[in-house]
Amino acid sequence: MPVLFGSPPCQVWKVVKFHVISASSSFNAILGRTTITALKAITSISHLKMKFPTNFGIGEMMGDQTTARQCYLTTVSPRKKGEEDLEVNQVLEIDPRNSIESTNQNSCFPAEETEEIEVVISNPSKITKDMPGIPEVVARHSLHINKNVVPIRQKRRIFSDEKRTAIEQEIDRLLEAKFIEPVQFPTWISNVILVKKHNGKWRMCVDYSDVNKACPKDFYPLPNID
Incomplete structure (x- = not known):
């Protein structure tokens, strides 16, 4: 969908491809390297800020550190009484690579099984996994x-x-x-x-x-x- 980045007058439109997944997260959306590269943006995680060039100057997007801190504390806070037991201060880690089998058919990743490839022929214990269903252009850096x-x-x-x-x-x-x-x-x-x-x-x-x-x-x- 088309997304408008920045605030007037330093704004730019970009068409972004989103993958919708069912997962618990404190983020509404996560921008990948493809979108950040298309924006030619420079990000600063510590300042929660991203700057990018536009036809009317340098545009910027800045997050709210107070809100971000509250979202993080809400994510790691323990459950209330009566809810399922959960370890105190447990951080929710969402890794798409580890959720292929657990996600449903609406996942953005293919349902094919992974293939094990031996990295060292003389040592069968050293293997890596290949996901043949994902196009090479997605994982290839250029x-x-x-x-x-x-x-x-x-x-x-x-x-x-x-x-x-x-x-x-x-x-x-x-x-x-x-x-x-x-x-x-x-x-x-x-x-x-x-x-x-x-x-x-x-x-x-x-x-x-x-x-x-x-x-x-x-x-x-x-x-x-x-």
Whole structure:
């Protein structure tokens, strides 16, 4: 549904996709990363405030700390006499990942069973669960790169024999672990950076400064190494 964010004149309309669930919560609605990214907003949890750009200036939404504190105390307060027994000061934790089987058919998550995948083949006890019913685009993180920015290809740096050997060993290790893969036509090229560890070995990092400049509003920027 269309939602109006902000107050006049700094307002903006956004179409938000809501999932309606039956659960006990002190919140009427929770905004996800998709909506916050569409707003290009910056949030401050401690101040209960969110700011975002509009055509008429910087809009903002601010929560009431007193009301939020009262809602929290109401949520964690013990039940009255005659009601079901509940541990004192028990916090209601709502995790959709743990409520797939307990929720009804109106849940926003698919009813398919999860699939167990072995993370380490030699150790069957180390497994993870996959939810095949959820589209990959929902769980996949992508960089919101400005389309007007021209991709930058850094010039190749010259390393000493010691550093070049360390880089080759690290790349071979990452390729063997299938953590990285070669690309034939890359659009962005960044040099690697070696940082000396306390034990004398080298730690290989990547210079993402150019990519971060192209997506300054990304909420999970890649780490820069100066």
